[in-house]
Amino acid sequence: MTKKRLVYFDHAAATYIDRPVRRAMRPCLNRVYGNAGSLHSFGRMAKNYLDGARQQIAGVLKAQPTEIVFTGSGSESDNLALLGVARRYASQGRHLITSQIEHKAIQQPARRLMADGFEVDFLPVDQSGLVSIDQLIGRLTDQTTLVSIIYANNEIGTIEPIAEIGHQLAKVRADRRQRGIKTPLFFHTDACQAAGYLDLEVDDLGVDLLTLNGSKVYGAKGVGLLYVRSGVELQPLAFGGDQEGGRRPGTENIAGAVGLGAALELAQDLKDDESERETQLRDYFIERLLSQIPQVVLNGHPRHRLPNNINISVLGIEGEAMLLWLDHYGIAASTGSACDSERLEPSHVITALGRPHQYAHGSLRLTLGRRSTKREVDYFMSVFPGIVKKLRGMSAVNYE
């Protein structure tokens, strides 16, 4: 059989485990098998590895090791942040603010809280996907206990002004103190997509809670973490163990945690060079897409966007049909089209940009990674215009 050429442009969905990360994890898949809670030497060895990972991550975030809570995924961390804080402080305030373009792991728990009688504001975004800080501040009340805004959006790659929001919220906190209002105001961000490219130091960002996971930063799947600033209390989602300070019970995933530590450290080491390289490749890719295919628009912000994110809408055709053709040529991509979702709903992110539905149905996300090359982009551009032409030729929508 002829070898099929494979091109992976779906790094925002999942990354491979990079070599140094695999190397760091290896002992934990082998001789380190004790339970980190056990007193004997096997347990102590596991505990050492776990502590090491915690310390390593605290170093990356410039945080304390006790502030790192390992979880099973980014989604779990988001749930823990939102539900954990809202429920713990419900007696002091029952109002939350988030945005219309959050990951579903924020959106759905927020809806859950609304059903439980909480008030949630979903901030609109502008056409490029940016939240307005003025609007955010304007929505705050003295009952607001939590603000959660995604650091960089997973679909369109727009980077939100997290540090600036953190700075403004600090002023609101100071004002509350002055007025003798005891209700705390916490700030959470989901940084899963941002981790490989942006600053993660929690004090610079002014965040109290921050979500990260392994599967987007060349670590393993099945491991995530929530940074929880000292003094912030959480009502856990599950009960039955004292692990992670009682905030997340369950025997620890040592291999996952060690991999996440190695992955985050590597990501921060590579951050500057890789951001520059991928930004150049991204802009080359976008330029070719927009200039070679008529009726294509870029979704998201032209500059405030992740170095690896390209999201376009190809008018007149549907995303799933594009994906199948691309897959036929060995290319992996993703779409916000309703046809590709279990619920048959178009992407809430593209829709929130104020674009017509057609833009969501015809959206295509291409996300680059450490191994992506110009040759791969050129290969993509050698097949994609033909796919578009073919699908438009049989489309009932006149795209002109």
Place this chain on the structure above:
Amino acid sequence: MSKDVVSGDQNWAYSDKVKDHFFNPRNFLNEDPPAGQFDAQGQVGSLACGDIMSIWLKIDPDQDRIVDLKWRTFGCASAIAATSVFSEMVLKNGGLTIEEAIKISPSDIMAELGGLPARKVHCSVLADKAFRQTLNNYFRIRGQHNRIITDGSRVIDLDLKITEQEVVEVIHQGAQTLEEIQARLKVGVGRPEVKAEIEKLIEKHRGQESKPFCPRQKP
């Protein structure tokens, strides 16, 4: 396709037949047809829902037989494949009669495709709907109003046998005013009570381009 690019053996959710019709669609309308090439055209679906299907028919009036059917589809792979396979079913052996073709049900299309993922079923339902819409337009052009298929929807124009469903379909496709709807359907010309009825439907369904309303989709 270059030598090193071959289709792999991925285990897709779609059947081989669906893939075949998606990658090699039959009977789609390649170029806009000159006037007179077809006897009728019809369209269902909306951009809000994410599926739009158009069908063109050429009918032999003496035999009441469909001698040509072409289509265009905006939609996912299964919508494209379903329309393609439907066109083959209608055109086989020189074309079915109208009476025979009307009997093709969504489950017949499904069976012909070798099944579809459960959440994709609504797409195949669209092919027979678009076909009936086109047939109705044909019946209107021929003045055969007694043959119009109403599918259980409320008939709001008794002269032309136009249903509420048809009017709503046109509103979803972007018609905003009574005049625009009349330009498309000729509905209620000279009947004030029908016009009032349509105004009500516009009021109710206008602007749903921005708020999806997809009756074909499962809730």
